[in-house]
Amino acid sequence: MSDAENIRAVWDTAELRGLWARAREILESPEQPATFRLELPDEDTRKAVGEVYGRPMWGQGTRINVSKLDTQLRENTRFGLGLEQVLEILHDRPIDRRESPTAARAERRDRVTDVLHAALAEQNLAEQPWARPWMQWLHQYGRVAESELDSVARQAAAVLARLVLDPGHSPRTWISRAELAARCGGGAHRLDSGMTLSRVVLRAAALAHGVEAPANERDRRRLWELCGVTLDAVSATALCWALPLVGSDEWSRGVRGRTELGLPAQLTHLDLGVAPEHLVEAGTTVAVCENPRVLEAAVRDGIRHPLVCVSGHPSTIVTELLHRLGADGAALRYHGDFDWAGLTIARSLWNHHGAGPWRMAAADYRAALNQASAERIDLPVLTGEPAEAPWDPELPELMSTAGRAIEEEVVLDDLLTDLRTGLG
Structure with a gap:
């Protein structure tokens, strides 16, 4: 008989099958614990397990050390095979080791x-x-x-x-x-x-x-x-009027054509993606306003001064357009509402685009207050957190003291006069 046949004859018994089954479970377990609990239901099982393990067994169960069982099989039995080899012979299949x-x-x-x-x-x-x-x-x-x-x-x-x-x-x-x-x-x-x-x-x-x-x-x-x-190249737009584009390409002609028709342009990121590298001549003064009402009035009156409307906090396309204009050497001049949001926008354009103030000094605010009082215009209460005005530190102090916000519409006539006569 071969060794495999002898092993099956000696150890493939009912009393030892529980030992071999539990040993295989441990070897194939991802964690592979060092010991396992083995039930010993009767005297025949205790005797058979004790002979294989190398010590007498008592009671209804015992704890088997896997390493000791392997050593005992290798060194103290006549077959001289380790636990894994014995199990492969008894069960006629290899150990399926799983990664922990x-x-x-x-x-x-x-x-x-x-x-x-x-x-x-x-x-x-x-x-x-x-x-x-x-x-x-x-x-x-x-x-x-x-x-x-x-x-x-x-x-x-x-x-x-x-x-x-x-x-x-x-x-x-x-x-x-x-x-x-x-x-x-x-x-x-x-x-x-x-x-x-x-x-x-x-x-x-x-x-x-x-x-x-x-x-x-x-x-x-x-x-x-x-x-x-x-998120897309078309939803954000920059509202523009009378931009003196220098390009001779079809896109530039199209934008200038809208001005000739008395229509503003709504530029998108797609527009700037196909626009020529240079948009305007260096030194061109471009007015920048906060509210579309100012641009609408300029269009209505046919005042063809270059004007960009930020429509509140500048969107990505407005920011990119102002950057492109500034890179061309255009002089940007900003006017917005005399409230803390307006000052925040003005400070951002001042810091990032070099946009100078347009009627945004403390004296302009004071004059607008007097105008509103003379014309019996109700001004909204100034609310929110104060903002700085690096071009005129006196302005925030005066606005906080007066406590009134002044929207661009209040001084619209003055702004249109400036656009007619030029801001340069």
């Missing part, structure tokens, strides 16, 4: 880290302060399928390389989310809300800018725009 969850998690973490680090390094982003916490988050919570990990890592790194991720810098130009996805993400919809690539990129962007991860569509839009990305 801890080891599997460690291997997964190492693979995620290696793949992400390599993708970031290719874009010179691996040493950014947000990179390591982003990789840790993606391993724990990113929910990226193993089959997609390589492509998602590569595409995410390509997208991140094109974002404004320095919280100390504001975007000067914007790209639409669909265009960015098409360039870097393998398809125009890959960065749409709900897509895996969008989720992992926005987490990196939030870490880079030190903000909470976006929880709704409004927060996602705000974070995208903070990084220089618009």
